[in-house]
Amino acid sequence: xxxxxxxALKKRPYGQVLTVPMIxxxxxxxxxxxxxxxxxxNPYDPLQIYGWExxxxxxxxxxxxxxxxxxxxxxxxxILSTILYGLRISLVVSITSAAIAALIxxxxxxxxxxxxxxxxxxxxxxxxxxxxxxxxxVALIAIVTLGPxxxxxxxALIIAQWATYARLVRSVALSETNKxxxxxxxxxxxxxxxxxxxxxLPNSIAPAVTLIPIEIGHAVALEATLSFLGxxxxxxxxxxxxxxxxxxxxxxxGQYWTSLFPGLALFGLIASINFVxxxxxxxxxxxxxxx
Amino acid sequence: MAxxxxxxxxxxxxxxxxxxxxxxxxxxxxxxxxxVFNIVNIETATPExxxxxxxxxxxxxxxxHQYGVFxxxxxxxxxxxxxxxxxxAFALVISKLPATLELACVAMLIAAPVGVGLGLLAGRQSGxxxxxxxxxxxxxxxxxxxxxxxxxxxxxGAILTxxxxxxxxxxxxxxxxxxxxxxxxxxxWHLFLPALALAIPNIALIARLSRSGTIEVENLDFTRxxxxxxxxxxxxxxxxxxxNISMPIVTIIGLQFGGMLAFxxxxxxxxxxxxxxKLLIDSIQLLDRPVVMATLTFISVTFVALNAFVDLxxxxxxxxVRLSS
Numbered sequence: 001x002x003x004x005x006x007x008a009l010k011k012r013p014y015g016q017v018l019t020v021p022m023i024x025x026x027x028x029x030x031x032x033x034x035x036x037x038x039x040x041x042n043p044y045d046p047l048q049i050y051g052w053e054x055x056x057x058x059x060x061x062x063x064x065x066x067x068x069x070x071x072x073x074x075x076x077x078x079i080l081s082t083i084l085y086g087l088r089i090s091l092v093v094s095i096t097s098a099a100i101a102a103l104i105x106x107x108x109x110x111x112x113x114x115x116x117x118x119x120x121x122x123x124x125x126x127x128x129x130x131x132x133x134x135x136x137x138v139a140l141i142a143i144v145t146l147g148p149x150x151x152x153x154x155x156a157l158i159i160a161q162w163a164t165y166a167r168l169v170r171s172v173a174l175s176e177t178n179k180x181x182x183x184x185x186x187x188x189x190x191x192x193x194x195x196x197x198x199x200x201l202p203n204s205i206a207p208a209v210t211l212i213p214i215e216i217g218h219a220v221a222l223e224a225t226l227s228f229l230g231x232x233x234x235x236x237x238x239x240x241x242x243x244x245x246x247x248x249x250x251x252x253x254g255q256y257w258t259s260l261f262p263g264l265a266l267f268g269l270i271a272s273i274n275f276v277x278x279x280x281x282x283x284x285x286x287x288x289x290x291x
Numbered sequence: 292m293a294x295x296x297x298x299x300x301x302x303x304x305x306x307x308x309x310x311x312x313x314x315x316x317x318x319x320x321x322x323x324x325x326x327v328f329n330i331v332n333i334e335t336a337t338p339e340x341x342x343x344x345x346x347x348x349x350x351x352x353x354x355x356h357q358y359g360v361f362x363x364x365x366x367x368x369x370x371x372x373x374x375x376x377x378x379x380a381f382a383l384v385i386s387k388l389p390a391t392l393e394l395a396c397v398a399m400l401i402a403a404p405v406g407v408g409l410g411l412l413a414g415r416q417s418g419x420x421x422x423x424x425x426x427x428x429x430x431x432x433x434x435x436x437x438x439x440x441x442x443x444x445x446x447x448g449a450i451l452t453x454x455x456x457x458x459x460x461x462x463x464x465x466x467x468x469x470x471x472x473x474x475x476x477x478x479x480w481h482l483f484l485p486a487l488a489l490a491i492p493n494i495a496l497i498a499r500l501s502r503s504g505t506i507e508v509e510n511l512d513f514t515r516x517x518x519x520x521x522x523x524x525x526x527x528x529x530x531x532x533x534x535n536i537s538m539p540i541v542t543i544i545g546l547q548f549g550g551m552l553a554f555x556x557x558x559x560x561x562x563x564x565x566x567x568x569k570l571l572i573d574s575i576q577l578l579d580r581p582v583v584m585a586t587l588t589f590i591s592v593t594f595v596a597l598n599a600f601v602d603l604x605x606x607x608x609x610x611x612v613r614l615s616s
Contacts, residue, residue: 129311133594134553141315141587144575221436225557228438229572244439248561252457256446263439271434278430 021275028269032091035084040066043077043085044237050076058257071257073246079257082243083265089239090269093150094219097157102212104158105165109208110201112166113173114192123166130163139222143231153232157219164215165208172204210284213277217270224266240266309591313365317358317584365588371581375574380581384567384589389469390460391559391566395551397473397482398489403544405490406497411528413498414505425498432495437554441488441561448484455484458563485562489554493547500543504536538605545601549594 031038041048050063058071058079070079112123130138142156176182177200185195224241226232228248233239238246240262247258345351349360364371370380413425449457461481463470472478508514509532517527556568563569567586574582 132598133591134550136556137553137590140553140556144583145315145318217434221434224436225438228436229557229560230576241436241438244436244442248442251442251446252450254450256450259439259442260446263436263442267435267439270436271431274430274434 019275019279021272021279024268024272025276028087028272029091031084032087035081035088039078039081039084041078041081043082057255070261071255073243073258074250075246079243079261082238083240083262086238086240086243086262087265087269089150089233089237090220090223090241090266093154093157093223093233093239094216097154097223098161098212098216098219100154101158101161101215102165102208105162106169106201106205106208108162109166109169110173110196110204113170113177113204114196114200120170124170127163127166127170130160131167135160135218136222136225139226140229140231143226148231148234150233150237153223153226156226157222160222161215161219165211168211169201169204169208172207173200176200176204206284210277210281213273213280217273217277220266220270220273240269309588309595310362313362313584313588314358317361318354361584370585370588373574373579373582375577375579375582380585381589383582384570384585387565387567387570388589389471390564391552391555391568393471393473394482394485394489394555394559394564394566395548397486398493398551399544399548401486401490402493402497402547403540406494407501407533407540409494410498410501411505411533414502415509415524415528415532417502417506422502425502429495429499432491435491437488437492438557438561440491441485441558444484444488445561456481458561460565485558485564488558488562489551492554493551496547497540497543500539501536504539505532508532508535541604542601545597545604549590549597552590552593 036042043049056068056072058068060068060071066078068078068080070083072078073082108123108127112120139156139160142159143153146152146156181203182195182199185199190199220240223232223239224244227239227241228245230245233242235242235246243262244259244266247255247260247262250258342351349357352360361371368381372378373380373383376383409425413422416422445457448455459481460472461475461478463472463475463478466474472482505528514527514531517531522531552567554568555564555566556571558564559566559568560572567589570582571586571590573579574586
């Protein structure tokens, strides 16, 4: 029965969508959405946290009438609940920043290609400057400049990531600007914004779109790293990265669970996004298909 | 002649790049907080003390003036004195450099041969189980956040098994007037885990790159000719395939070596490895502005130098680059 269903799924044109990483990723998103319903505890509510049960090992029964399945951290928060709530913050931060970075990067790249001359050199010198440095360093400089906070970290991630989209979309758009449909649009005296956004952008967007899932994965890792260094989201509302960081000081005393489980969740999230991103690119870009 | 003008042009661009970097960094550090409060004791200082300290540090001047003073000092190799350590900031950064350098070198000495080897073997037999394992695990290796990888290495290698120390630099030996951990047995044990943490993502990156390069080259006529000539597979792989895929690999090794300086920030903080990265994070948290500026400038200079070095190396490795430039 099961194999029949699987075979039927594989036959459908979009059967390839149902890969293992895709299912894992969908589960992550569902868990994040359902966190307030399924989490045994609200880790942001001090009334639900029992301080004397701090650093309980996995499987200890708690006073709230539930089991600390993955143990508690140094403040007495249930690790499982912290992971579920942290997942929401990690996903919101990374998806928001990747989307806005894509929007800014695409606009900048297409404009650079369309206008050329000084607009092009101004935008592309900035892009070159950023891409010549590792993303983590750019994000680090940005967050040091902006200070801590969730809105700031989103901004820092946008600053760190827009340039990748800009360079890719510009290189495609440059070859599009000379094509005859662009000449036609210009001859029809369409408004510049309409030419850029309705004609040039849709025709040069494809390679950049395949970047988005991969960049979301990068954003999750970057946010986690910055939070780990104490430069990211505030400690009372931990993302997955700061949840791992909270556990670091307890690691050396052998309390592995405070950093192991949030880190595993983070690793699984990034890995599933990266696998999905690679699949997306392989399907959409025939050149990267393995021989 | 043409080569010289290209090199000069690149150098000029690099300087502009550095100037922009320094301006961004300067404004950034400036907006974080007032460093005067790190110098004076907040509880006992009178407004008079604070004013005197502000004037002594030159923080009462307008920001463009501070930047002008800073740039003219930087040109003379003077970044000012650390607010915390009370020693010249640049000398402080340089004193931490050997630790970071040996960490990055050992990591690359692990990553490059292992990565290239895996990539060559996987690429030669593409589509086999081995190839798929290499490809899959490379995605996993690139997905592990480096801080969590470091912590798990501490957990597995130090806390659970006790094989390696969990942090610090261990015993060092003196060589060329600097202290090196890699020269002593104890120091090398301390070095191993952080170097592995830096190496693992790079192994994956290099392996993927050499795999795709190998697949491309193995389908070209000259490798078929080599095979027809009856050369051993190992000789084809090492003497004919490897030199032909070396360009992108050398590029990525050069650039990742710089990237290691950036990722050392994370790894050094976790392993309490007293290098440039740990200094940067500590200085950011202590608002030690001269040291942050000196560190950022130093890292960007290193990047520019590495980029130039990689370009020059291209010209040596590939005659086509020499001709076109």
